[in-house]
Amino acid sequence: MIQNLSKLLFIFCFSIASEDKLIEGFYVDVNSKDSINLKKDENNYTLEFSNGNFVLFTSQDGTIASKNSFIDGFSTLKIINNQTFEVHDKKSNEVLGKYKLYAKPSWLLRLIQILASGALLISIFQAYLKVNKIWKRRTITEVANSISIVASLLGFAVIVPFLLNSLFISQDYLSAGKSMIGLFLALLFSLISSGYFLEENRGKSLVKLLLNALSAEKSESADLITSMVRPKGAKKIIDILHKLAAIDDDVAQEEIDLINDFAEKWRISIPELIPGKPDEVTNLVELKALVQSYLDEGPDIAVAEGLVDLINLMAEADDEVTPEEAMAVSEFTGMISHYVSMEKGGEVQMFEVSIVPQGEEQIKAVREILPELDVVDDRGGKVFKVGKYFSEDYAEAVCKKYIALGLYSGATKVKVDLS
Known part of the structure; x- marks a missing residue:
């Protein structure tokens, strides 16, 4: 048994x-x-x-x-x-x-396999969320223009080979399912980016819409790269060069060529410049304010230092440096040096303009002209401190303005600690 x-x-x-x-x-x-x-x-x-x-x-x-x-x-x-x-x-x-x-x-590995087995469901849910967000906005022009038609079409080139491999070679139907979802999204985004759902494109053929979208994107294809290589405040640099060219009341062709070269390099659209007498004469005070506005944006030190060379190059473009250009170049060089010194720390040399009134009548006159200034005691006398400037030429020009009004004015070299 x-x-x-x-x-x-x-x-x-x-x-x-x-x-x-x-x-x-x-x-x-x-x-x-x-x-x-x-x-x-x-x-x-x-x-x-x-x-x-x-x-x-x-x-x-x-x-x-x-x-x-x-x-x-x-x-x-x-x-x-x-x-x-x-x-x-x-x-x-x-x-x-x-x-x-x-x-x-x-x-x-078992955990990864479990997660992978649920990847198809997650992919379906993810695709739904993407489509749900954009579907009701498909008829908005800005939405259509914000999607790259080239990237959408490239989705087909990437996904189709993987789909064929999953179906006929590896027989991995899970991956094939995810590829099918990818194809659906590529198709949908291609239609939206081509403007297929826009009201103004109703009746137009899909081929024509695709060609128009590709043509429009061609002009924008380098925008990201350009924005990465374009220096900070590039538009203001062009404006500075433009105003600097007109400071002597004459814009030379060489100066226009230099401005156009940088505008084209940085992909900045500017109006056509004509050599000769400018439509608007540059005010040195306004130009100085523009340079200061550019520096207030905090450009890289290397770019700011490069602007000094660019300003000098601009002034010498027509092989003639006028007194106005020389004064502007000197002042702006000092301003930029001041900015660089502030970033690095240390001392910078400046020129302080003072008005020394000769009696009570001139004190009253200065207070009427410059009410924001206070009289101070300096070197045994009463003095009005007008301001500090970066170039001696610019400081002397400021002094001449007050001397012309009958006031005694002078410039003194001073050192300013920026650390």
């Missing part, structure tokens, strides 16, 4: 063993030592090779056969036990490889 039970138990165990299912994990070929990753789904097995290729084996009529080519042809998979299997040629039954389990997937 016990003997019979032992035989039955042996037969039962043998039958279970014969129906073993392979354990998921990493297998190695006992001969070539090539490793593969085996994944299972019910009675289906996927072999993933180190080069990225996949072979899918499906159980049908008691035979586990490949659905795509294994090496040079179709093959069958024979399970020896739950940790060993062989791959046979389907026609000759020749053993192509014998594989044994050498590592089970870690908990981290």
Whole structure:
């Protein structure tokens, strides 16, 4: 009785063993030592090779056969036990490889596999959120113009090869599903960016809309790169050069060429400049305020120092430096040096203009002209401090303005600590 039970138990165990299912994990070929990753789904097995290729084996009529080519042809998979299997040629039954389990997937890998299996659902939800946000705005011109038609069309070039690989080579239908979602989004964004849903484009052919969108984007294709290489405050630099060219009441062709070169380089649109007498004479005080406004924006030190060379180049463009240009260049060079010194710390040399009144009548006159100034005691007398300037020429020009009014004025060299 016990003997019979032992035989039955042996037969039962043998039958279970014969129906073993392979354990998921990493297998190695006992001969070539090539490793593969085996994944299972019910009675289906996927072999993933180190080069990225996949072979899918499906159980049908008691035979586990490949659905795509294994090496040079179709093959069958024979399970020896739950940790060993062989791959046979389907026609000759020749053993192509014998594989044994050498590592089970870690908990981290299993977690990744679980997350990957839910990736399709997440992708569908993500696509819905993208479409839901933009769908009700598809008829707005600004929305259509904000989407790159080139990037949308390139989506097809990227996704289609992956879709074909997933369908016909690796048979990875999960990846194929995600590629299909990507294709749908690429199609939708291509239609929106072409202006297909805009009211003013109703009745126009899709081909014409695509060509128009591509043409419009061509002119904008370098905007991002240009904004990255364009110096900070480039528009103000062009304005400074333009006003500096007109400071001597004569704009030379060489100065216009220099302005146009930088405007074209920085992709800044400016009105056509005509050589000769300018429409508007530059006021030195206004130009100084423009330079200060540019420096207040906080340009890079290297760019600010480069502006000094640019201003000098502008003044010498027509091979003639007028007194007005020389004064402006001197003052602006000092202003920029002051800015650089403030950024780096240290001392800068400046010229302080003072008015020294000769009696009470002149004190009253100065207070009427410059009510914001206070009289101070300096060097044993009453003095009005007008201001500090960066160039001696500019300071002297300020002094001459007050001397012309009958006031005694002079410039003194001072050092200002900026640390």
